Amino acid sequence: MDPRIREHAQTIVEHSTRVESGDNVVVSAPAVADDLVTAIYELLGDREANVISMDANPRFMRAFLRASDTDEFETPSHLQALYEETDVIIRIRGETNATEQSDVAPETNAAWKRAYKPIQAEMLSKRWCLTQHPAPGSAQLAGMSTEAYENFVYDAVTLDWDAQAEHQQQMVEILDDADEVRIKSGDETDVTMSVAGNSTINDKGEHNLPGGEVFTAPVKDSVNGEVYFDLPLYRQGREVSGVRVRFEDGEVVGYSAERNEEVLDGVFETDEGARYLGELGIGMNRSIDRFTYNMLFDEKMGDTVHIAVGAAYPETVGEENELNESAEHVDMIVDMSEDSVIEVDGEVVQRNGTFVFEDDF
Structure with missing residues (x-):
């Protein structure tokens, strides 16, 4: 063996x-x-x-x-x-x-x-x-x-998960103190959401192995804007690519896909919660350096952000905020390596995949 x-x-x-x-x-x-x-x-x-x-x-x-x-x-x-x-x-x-x-x-x-x-x-x-x-x-x-x-x-x-957790904790502390997060990438992605009152989880290879992300839940009705997911989603044996989603007051009010859009139809028609976001995640595992059509790895890649429609993890949602419930939880990825920023309360915390606490920011 x-x-x-x-x-x-x-x-x-x-x-x-x-x-x-x-x-x-x-x-x-x-x-x-x-x-x-x-x-x-x-x-x-x-x-x-x-x-x-x-x-x-x-x-x-x-x-x-x-x-x-x-x-x-x-x-x-x-x-x-x-x-x-x-x-x-x-x-x-x-x-x-x-x-x-x-x-x-x-x-x-x-x-x-x-x-x-x-x-x-x-x-x-x-x-x-x-x-x-x-x-x-x-x-x-x-x-x-x-x-x-x-x-x-x-x-x-088989990373040094203690060292990985220490690196990720820097982003956890930024998000835990945050109110509004804005994600902007190219000309097609510009979305804002509140995370006020919610908790950020440091994923260090426990529930997901590999780990290598930090994630939280958006306040349910706070998401506004449009997102182009420039990396494909592989679901139910089908590649769903070229996905565009538009949010108003938290809800998905429009979407399209260049390939296999019917898979999205099934997702969004599952239940009411499937049309709201349950997760905002930021990939930080630099050992995952290529896209492999496997969300367990792809969502952890450095230089990426993913958001998931459907169920929120209860441990991320504060007592004063509503937990989004759904039978679905579907992650989709934005490549943040070029012409992209993550802003937290108006301050840039990541530019073109590099975090503010990294040497080459």
Whole structure:
């Protein structure tokens, strides 16, 4: 077994989820990630945890969704009962065919998201980690050889997370004291939002591995302006590119995409909350130096900003502000490397991807 797999497993168990003796653990993974699951199981055995695994094969879900009557979807109560008794959830991605679910209708996915929402909420209340195994299908989607993709993934997930957290904390402190944030990029992106009263999270490789961003929630009705997402979104086996979104008083009032706009139709029609922002995130992981059609990595890239329509993370929303609730949470990315600024309360804190606290600002 590649020793980097064992290092990855150790990071998941010891750093990301902090598994303790007696913890009930669920590991969800595709078969292509069996080596990583095996390494995780060894560590969980050493820690005297209780563990079960679930096969996350997208072929199974494709078959179910295509055969189902969406009007009959119900929250799977047996799965919810499992997660209610679970302390730690480890979810591992790894594709053999990244387009497996590309022929599932967007409205079917939206209906399933609505039914699954209570389970998603239960999972988020636990100690959880979402990570990536460098599978060949994921490498192919990224346009990389398997070996190159393995190096890319392991470089990103095995950072010195204490040092990364210290670097990111500088941006956390700026946003925690902020009222208004403005994001401007080129001629097509100019959007403002309030973050007053909300908290900023320092993502240091715990819930997401890799980590490498800071994120907060916009005040629900404060978002105004237009955004051009110049990096594609890969969702449900489809590339959605050239996305433009217009906000008024927090709500999405117009949108378009140059390719696969129907995927956005499904997202925004899921529920009312899907038309409001749940997250503003700023990528700060410089070890992620290329776009790979994998949001777990792409949103963490340095020189990027991402905003997510749909559910806000409760820990980011202050007591005096409204929590945006939705069955969706869809991140989309703006490249901030050229002709771009982030302003906080009228002061430029990032210009062309460089932060005010970095030497070459």
